């Protein structure tokens with residue numbers, strides 16, 4: 185290995201991108217490169233990017249520009265650019281002009297060490313972006329930085345083509361890992377000392393469709409639940425149209441699976457849901473939630489909501505507010521609709537003005553935050569089991585853990601409690617966190 189082998193990865197976007205960055209780090213480390221925490225110390229900077237929304241893309245281009253400028257003084261700095269943004273042709277053209285050294289797509293992660301070696305040999309810009317979904321699923325190295333909780337991919341890609349969403353274009357068609365490969369990875373992680381896994385897929389409820397030996401996501405949960413040493417299992421994301429009661433039964437039966445479901449609703453208006461190509465109605469969603477709550481009375485529900493989708497009227501938006509008020513989600517990721525080139529909705533002529541989108545997101549957040557704060561107030565006085573994550577990032581000298589229902593609990597404690605299951609009594613709260621004290625069993 186020639187000198188200058190320190191790398192730093194900049195990650196933008198979702199849990200899947202976080203996991204991809206860990207994979208890139210493992211591939212590079214196995215090839216003899218050395219990770220560094222501080223970007224300025226790196227000889228190689230790898231961007232791992234997200235293209236779900238335009239604003240995030242702009243931020244990334246700004247950062248790339250800064251690093252390219254840095255090359256004036258740090259001549260040997262290598263800038264590699266991967267992730268969802270690299271699957272979009274206009275971005276690739278822009279990155280080429282910006283003189284980024286290596287541009288690699290979401291299907292080319294495995295090749296990263298080879299691409300770096302090739303660049304070092306030839307000193308010529310490399311573009312490795314495969315458009316077609318690969319036939320074969322690559323099993324990546326399972327090693328990652330030790331911690332309490334970690335993400336595990338169970339499937340890749342998406343076949344749903346919601347009209348606003350770029351993901352099927354950037355991540356390719358849906359394909360599932362074999363259950364035995366997932367379980368093997370989880371076993372390895374539990375042996376390493378991880379206590380919780382989050383199983384990841386764009387639509388975990390359609391897991392298993394392409395497998396040789398049939399298995400669905402409920403089967404997979406039951407298998408992962410058997411892994412010794414593991415304390416908790418979570419999963420995301422659920423698509424309402426494919427969620428079934430077999431899954432809810434598995435959540436109820438499996439002691440390690442937390443009673444926390446993230447089921448993206450997107451809108452409360454049937455007209456908008458249809459235009460989004462979501463394949464369910466508000467009534468279907470509400471009935472599904474009622475069925476889930478009947479089987480899992482304490483379940484915590486999270487969701488994703490988009491405001492300002494093309495053609496969304498005040499009346500449509502009020503439908504969204506009204507479902508939010510009736511269902512009372514424990515948490516919601518709320519998004520302002522962002523037109524994405526290549527998606528159907530970007531071509532719709534009835535785009536909603538920016539100012540209206542802004543008003544709607546503020547109103548929605550006000551309503552949702554009010555509900556979350558009320559739900560949190562209802563926790564005061566209860567005793568909750570938490571898995572301790574580590575020192576709190578927002579409260580100096582305090583520790584932080586999560587309840588099974590995914591609520592953050594801040595409490596007085598010492599770092600040696602990290603990874604332990606504790607009983608805490610909830611004494612106070614704000615909109616996003618609970619405050620508690622550890623209690624003897």
Ligand code: SAM
Nearest residue numbers: 236348349386421448488489519520521522524
């Ligand atoms: N597969 C997941 C599902 O359907 O539930 C979601 C994955 S997507 C990366 C995360 C969220 O981003 C979506 O649920 C949606 O709310 C939001 N999103 C996707 N495309 C968007 C767009 N063009 N503008 C605004 N939000 C968007």
Ligand code: SF4
Nearest residue numbers: 342344345346349351
């Ligand atoms: Fe995007 Fe829809 Fe697939 Fe989720 S289900 S990734 S929102 S296309």
